[in-house]
Amino acid sequence: MARLDYFAPGVYIEEIDRGSRPIEGVSTAIAGFVGFTEDVRGGAELFKPMLVTNWTQYLNYFSRPNSDGFTDFNAYLPFAVYGYFMNGGGRCWITSIGTQLPNAPKPPDPQPASVRITGRGNRPSLQFTMRPEQIAAGTMTIVISDSGPRPLPEGTEGSVPPNTGEYFKVQIRRGDETLEEYDNLTMNREGNGQFATYAVTALRNSMFITIEDISQTGQPLGRRPGNGQYELTAPIPATPPDRFSSDIEGVRDDRTGVRGLFEIDEITMVACPDLMRAYQSELMNLDQVHAIMELMLSMCEGANTGDIPNPPNRMVVLDSPPDCPKPQQVVEWLNRFNRRSMFGALYYPWIKVANPRDRGNPISVPPCGHVMGVWGRTDETRGVYKAPANEVPRGVIGLDYDTNFREQELLNPLGINCIRRFPNRGIRIWGARTLVEPDKTEWRYISVRRLISYIEKSLELGTQWVVFEPNDEDLWARVRRTVSNFLERIWREGALFGASPEQAFYVKCDEELNPPDTRILGRLYIEVGVCPVRPAEFVILRISQWNGIEDEE
Template sequence: MARLDYFAPGVYIEEIDRGSRPIEGVSTAVAGFVGFTEDVRGGAELYKPMLVTTWTQYLNYFARPNSDGFTDFNAYLPFSVYGYFMNGGGRCWVTSIGTQLPGAPRPATPEPATLRINSRGNRPALRFTLRPEQASGGLVNLVIIDGSPRALPEGTEGEAPPNTGEYFTIQIRRGDELLEQYENLTMNREPAAQIATYALAALRNSMYVSVEDITQSGQPLARRPVNGQYELAPPIVAAPPDRFSQNLEGVRDDRTGVRGIFEVDEITMLACPDVMRAYQEQILNLDQVHGIIELMISMCEGSASGDIPNPPNRMVVLDAPPDAVKPQQVVEWLNRFNRRSMFAALYYPWIKVPNPRDRGNPILVPPCGHVMGVWARTDETRGVYKAPANEVPRGVIGLGYETNFREQELLNPLGINCIRSFPNRGIRIWGARTLVEPDKTEWRYISVRRLISYIEKSLELGTQWVVFEPNDQDLWARVTRTVSNFLERIWREGALFGASPAQAFYVKCDEELNPPETRILGRLYIEVGVCPVRPAEFVVFRISQWNGIEDSE
């Protein structure tokens, strides 16, 4: 940085940053899911979004221990998240709206909340049970850390007892609050009282948990429980049906439900597959389903228009209702829903996937999760500008309806993207359109909408350094250079149409856009125009007969 004062004669070296700062492209493949799960544990909370990066991590948060992660009532969210990862998805956020269908009968004698902790030899060591009177207070955390034998009382002669490694400490916490702590514990059932206390004897009077010793045999060191933090949570009670719609919508300030997942800035594509599961069980009627879909679309649109302070680079992937099986039924449903948006995409029909809870027999599920995985895969392998179509959805073994060419002629102009089965080519996603109004042809394709969103968000984050800089010609030139370099890079990748950068985009930041009255208000305007590539949706060969003589004369 240049100095503003010089007092002594001499030679001074200054470093001046006059170059443009490169703009990095934002991630376009982060999904958000809302639906039912088998469990909620490991730090995840009911109705609140949780970051998941692998299927194994999903099992740690939303499945019971040693479970496959699916549910006995066939919730669609586990199938969707599994399909997302199978098809190439990476990061996603998952919001659980319950572990049972609303209104599920409560057991006459609820199962107590129990937790088994293994020993260092990976065998059962201790079983903790949450006392019934504490269930209403929510989960507690059990923390097991290294301990030590008791120190000899002051004035006692002799050597201090050696620390053999068998000693440990147990803390019982709720959030950041330490409820109880037990030190100098051992699995030795008959320890010397002045050295340590048997774990069961120490916790006998705990107000929060009861504990059992489930070890078989072995030395105390081998039977000692493994260090770690463990959750002991009461069973999740199913919500009453009359509150389900409210819980599903959620509260933005509490970061719950659909509204809460929109507060995660990095999410770029969203789906709520279990809204259709609730519809099948008559927990929601069709108008309530439309209300949830409308909320998701409106929040994407509001973000883009600036009405809602969320990132404007999101799309909702929609599923047709399960009773709209045939093409004409999907058209009738879409006409009844009567909602159009460039920020929504609809896929049809439902897909068949193996159901682990039914010996691998096929089950029909909404296609949204698998489709979003294909979006993510296409982004990574080709780029966001490539239409996520003519791609094989992995893990799909059949379709709910075999759409033919004539039927797709009805669906495609309405923005209904078909998943079709082709002889010798397998099952493929055979549509790339948004649900925009038919006359808004510039936003007809998913890839165009997502590419523009990618450019907008990348420019927003990549030009934060401009804020509070002197608003003069030097800044205008630097901004123009920065944005032009970014756009030229994506043009070279094939995202923009044109034989040269001048044909593919333009960047304008000059005195015409920023006159004195604008600069007085502290504003800087930059105008950017791009020419995105569009998918070759209709490939037409024009063939005629040629005799080989006429043109040669």
């Protein structure tokens, strides 16, 4: 930056930034899910969003140890997240609304809060169980680390046995507080108590946990529990049925539920697959389901108009109710819902996937998770401007209903995107429309809506350097150059229509847009127009007979 003061004679070196600042495109395929999970642990919290980048990480947060991550009551969220990652989805945010159905019968003997720790060779070693009076106090952590034999008292004759690696230490923590600590432990039931204490004997009088030796026969070194931190979490209580709907909606200030998920700026697509699980279980009636759908669409629209302080680059993927398997039924349901929005997309019918909790037999699940994975895969391989259709949803082994051509003629104009089975081509997503009003043809396609959102958000973040700069012609020229460079780049990628940049977009930032009156108010107006590419939804081949001789006039 140029200096404004020179006092001593000499040579001064100045670095001057004359280039325009390139605008980097934002991420377009980051999902947000709301639904039931098998567990909530590892730092995740009930009703609060948690970042997950792969299926293994999902298991660490939302499944029980050594579990497959699915639930005994067939919650749809694990299937949606699994399908999302399988189809090419990247990172996502998960909000758990519970680990059991609120109206499910309670077991006569509730499962105690316990954790099993394995030793060498992945064999069972110790089981720790939280004492009942400690359950209300919250999660505890069992920390196991290396130790050694107990040293002999000073002045005592004899020698300490060598450290064979069988000795360990147990700490019981809650947060950063160490509640109890036991050192010089061993799995040797008949060891010399002068040098080490059998673990079960040492922890017998613990005020916080009970301990059980579940190891098989073998040497103490082989039965020693593995080092690490192990959470001891109390069972998560189910939400009362009368509060369930409000808990799903959540509170913005507390970052809970659907409202809390919308506070994560990077999320660009949202789904709530277990709305349908709650509807099937009679936790929510259809009007309550519609209320949550309406909330998600309204928050997307409010962010776009500036009424809600959230990023305006989101879409909601909706699912049809499970009791509407046929085309006419889903049309009747959509007419009852009677909500249109360019920020919504609906896919039909439900898909069949393998259920790990039923020996791999098919189970019908909402398609939202698999579809959002396809959105992410298409963004990665082609670009956000490519319609996420004519793509194979991975992991799908069947459909709840095989839609034919005539039936899709009924559904497609209404914005219902069909998933269809084709001979020799497999199951494919065969629709790319939003749920916008039919007369708003400019927002008819998902790819157009998402492309414009991508451009808007990228320009918003990429022009932050302009704020508080002198509002003059030099700034206007720099802004035009910066924005034009970005738009030309995505035009070259194929996102904009036109044989030249001049046909594909324009950028206006001059004195006409920024007269003295607006400059006095501290405002800078930039007008951008783009011509997005649209999908070739209808391909018409015009064929006629030709005799090979040009017609003479």
